Amino acid sequence: MGATKDFIWEEGREPHFQRRKQILKEVPEVKELMGIDAGLKYKVLLVSLLQLAVSFYVPSNIWGFIAVLFLVGTTLVHILVLAIHELSHNLAFESEAKNNWLAILVNLPLVFPFAMAFKAYHLEHHWKQGEDKIDTDLPTRLEAKLFRGFVGKFIWMFFQILFYALRPLMVYPRKPNKWEFVNLVVQIIFVLTYLNFVGWIGVLYMALSVILATGLHPLGGHFVSEHYVTKPGQETYSYYGPLNKLVFNVGYHNEHHDFPNVPGSRLPVLREKASKHYEGLHSYNSWTKVIYHFLTQKNIGLNSRVKR
Secondary structure (H helix, E strand, O other), X not given: OOOOOOOEEOOOOXXXXXXXXXXXXXXXXXXXXXXOOOOHXXXXXXXXXXXXXXXXXXXXXXXXXXXXXXXXXXXXXXXXXXXXXXXXXXXXXXXXXXXXXHHHXXXXXXXXXXXXXXXXXXXXXXXXXXXXOOOOOOOOHHHHHHOOHHHHHHHHHHOHHHHHHHHHHHHXXXXXXXXXXXXXXXHHXXXXXXXXXXXXXXXXXXXXXXXXXXXXXXXXXXXXXXXXXXXXXXXXXXXXXXXXXXXXXXXXXXXXXXXXXXXXXXXXXXXXXXXXXXXXXXXXXXXXXXHHHHHHOOOOOOOOOEEO
């Protein structure tokens, strides 16, 4: 599993399909947890409006701008990105169209139109987890070769959002659907209009919040903790620390992959009801430690991922 070796290749199916079947057979009441979270739409709109409000009042002096950017903007962006993750699973409304429209609205303060493209690629990640050239959550062989050692991994993590944005276009290009086109048009109109209200400093604040939010931000540890193999034989990992409260319990990642139609607000209940299926799995309690270990441990690299 060394960082200079190949990816971890498996022939069998991803582990969540079988565990889901076992849990449904043994604990059928988990079906009651599936479905929409009626309060989700209010939470995600509130955070979206908060980021827009901050952009109005972000300080123009350099140190005030930097402080608000790193302490507030990057944190709110993480929450918004993971709100869009929830909406990609249609967990706010029964109607898929309503979930899409809400995701497009939540996308507004993120400047870059990504909500609908993310949905398409993310659902592939769930149903074809680890499949080479289809699951674009996987780093490429070139990334693994170029970004090795502490410095290489540090650079990769710092610019991680760029790799997530560009990798699908190179690895698994696909024709944009109508929702992606709507997402693009709405976002362009919004940014051009919003410039008249907040000027370049407000839009710059929102854009930099996105660029700097992933990777080395404490909440960014979830990108590494979810699927980078640190215990041989285990492909997905959960985090049960307090930061889950900010990001819709995305840390409950084994539970989420087992039941992607269970809202994040109910994943702790899922784990409790099906505890015997999760207690034996390796998990984390600190995303900051995950980042530190990823950067410093020589036996963990970008190729510490399972491919099929």
